[in-house]
Amino acid sequence: MSPTERLLAGPPLDGRAEPLASHRARLGELPVVPAAEMIAALEAAGMLGRGGAGFPVGRKWRAIAEGSGRGTPVVVANGAEGEPESAKDRVLMAHRPHLVIDGALLAARTLGADRVELYVGREHSAAVQAVRAAVEERPAADRALLHLVEAPLGYVAGEATAVVHYVNAKDARPLATPPRMSERGVRNRPTLVQNVESLAQAALIARNGPDWFRERGRGADRGTALVTIAGPVRHEGVAEIDLGTPLAELVEFAGGLTGTPQAVLIGGYFGTWARIEDAWDVPLEPESLKAAGLAFGCGLVRLLDARACGVDYSARIMGFLAAGSAMQCGPCKYGLADLAGASGRVAAFGAKATDLIDIDRWTGLVTGRGACRHPDGAAQQMGTAMAVFEDDFASHAARGRCLAGGTRTGGRR
Numbered sequence: 001m002s003p004t005e006r007l008l009a010g011p012p013l014d015g016r017a018e019p020l021a022s023h024r025a026r027l028g029e030l031p032v033v034p035a036a037e038m039i040a041a042l043e044a045a046g047m048l049g050r051g052g053a054g055f056p057v058g059r060k061w062r063a064i065a066e067g068s069g070r071g072t073p074v075v076v077a078n079g080a081e082g083e084p085e086s087a088k089d090r091v092l093m094a095h096r097p098h099l100v101i102d103g104a105l106l107a108a109r110t111l112g113a114d115r116v117e118l119y120v121g122r123e124h125s126a127a128v129q130a131v132r133a134a135v136e137e138r139p140a141a142d143r144a145l146l147h148l149v150e151a152p153l154g155y156v157a158g159e160a161t162a163v164v165h166y167v168n169a170k171d172a173r174p175l176a177t178p179p180r181m182s183e184r185g186v187r188n189r190p191t192l193v194q195n196v197e198s199l200a201q202a203a204l205i206a207r208n209g210p211d212w213f214r215e216r217g218r219g220a221d222r223g224t225a226l227v228t229i230a231g232p233v234r235h236e237g238v239a240e241i242d243l244g245t246p247l248a249e250l251v252e253f254a255g256g257l258t259g260t261p262q263a264v265l266i267g268g269y270f271g272t273w274a275r276i277e278d279a280w281d282v283p284l285e286p287e288s289l290k291a292a293g294l295a296f297g298c299g300l301v302r303l304l305d306a307r308a309c310g311v312d313y314s315a316r317i318m319g320f321l322a323a324g325s326a327m328q329c330g331p332c333k334y335g336l337a338d339l340a341g342a343s344g345r346v347a348a349f350g351a352k353a354t355d356l357i358d359i360d361r362w363t364g365l366v367t368g369r370g371a372c373r374h375p376d377g378a379a380q381q382m383g384t385a386m387a388v389f390e391d392d393f394a395s396h397a398a399r400g401r402c403l404a405g406g407t408r409t410g411g412r413r
């Protein structure tokens with residue numbers, strides 16, 4: 001689907017994992033790069049993490065390399081991908097497991113780690129199998145470091161402290177008082193939790209250097225990125241794009257429209273809604289999206305057809321996120337449940353008189369109050385939906401009428 005590919009270059013994406021021999025023939029051995037040089041290369045590349053928060057990767061590696069944490073570091077490759085409509089990490093792991101493993105081993109070598117946890121969502125069976133088989137193909141010295149952990153189901157199971165908690169104690173709830181991962185994580189040791197795409201990108205930077213990485217990209221944030229496009233396009237699925245590619249071009253890569261989108265959710269269930277006309281020409285890269293009040297997040301681009309109901313769609317996401325919270329902190333226990341209740345009533349034409357005002361107020365109240373960013377993300381999705389589907393929310397609440405014709409959208413919630 002993509003015009004030019006880096007992470008996804010190589011054999012076709014036909015469900016089969018690229019074997020080690022082919023991976024090596026195409027890309028060569030992972031080079032041995034001195035730690036200081038590798039960290040400087042990541043910083044010079046300016047690569048941002050691809051798991052959702054967009055934190056600079058080089059800065060994270062440096063924090064561990066130079067940090068005050070005690071003990072030998074641990075690397076965790078985060079392939080939980082609990083985001084229901086995102087498929088980029090599972091597609092990458094299922095087809096290019098050795099690139100992900102290269103990235104994880106590179107991080108381990110650079111940081112002096114003696115353990116790599118490959119944390120793969122157990123529901124992504126093709127990815128689990130590919131990663132397991134890829135570990136088996138590796139030489140004994142690599143295998144001694146690599147440990148496959150099947151991540152449990154659940155949206156919060158991919159949150160960094162939940163990942164560490166699960167690896168340590170088989171409990172995938174985020175830690176209520178999270179320690180600094182760079183100091184105390186897996187086995188109480190300094191821990192790098194890095195998204196699998198970020199690690200795969202790092203493995204390419206080790207081979208080709210930061211200038212090569214920065215050759216691609218059209219805006220301030222450089223490189224390519226995996227995105228998942230869903231909705232009324234001919235070919236839904238995963239694409240590798242230059243960061244900064246406008247939505248209009250992504251839709252073209254995806255074979256063009258098969259319907260009339262009214263809005264788009266960018267960045268996943270923690271992401272931001274925009275009217276299609278406001279998002280159509282916006283470059284898909286963190287900085288430009290931020291300037292437009294939007295978020296790149298995990299790279300999900302979900303178009304919503306004009307016949308689908310945005311109120312229903314966003315209320316269902318809210319219900320999913322409320323049910324998927326760890327129920328440890330106030331904003332999740334009460335706020336998200338109340339938001340799900342109120343938005344669900346509006347969607348189902350049973351709104352109470354105060355529901356719209358309450359939704360608006362509660363999205364502000366839950367933000368910044370949890371131990372992790374779960375409530376913030378949920379509130380962001382709800383708040384932007386309220387703005388984009390303002391007339392629809394009002395019509396649902398006041399007149400019990402759906403402006404989109406009341407079509408339910410389905411989806412994987």
Ligand SMILES: Cc1cc2nc3c(=O)[nH]c(=O)nc-3n(C[C@H](O)[C@H](O)[C@H](O)COP(=O)(O)O)c2cc1C
Nearest residue numbers: 049050051078080081082156158159160194195198
């Ligand atoms: C509720 C929640 C769920 C998350 N799920 C994932 C996930 O499935 N995969 C992932 O890589 N990051 C996920 N994250 C982000 C991680 O906490 C962390 O920032 C990320 O793995 C770091 O990798 P990166 O810097 O390469 O993006 C989640 C965050 C939150 C708050």
Ligand code: SF4
Nearest residue numbers: 326328329332370372
């Ligand atoms: S904010 Fe929510 S998801 Fe995050 S730790 Fe607290 S209860 Fe759990």
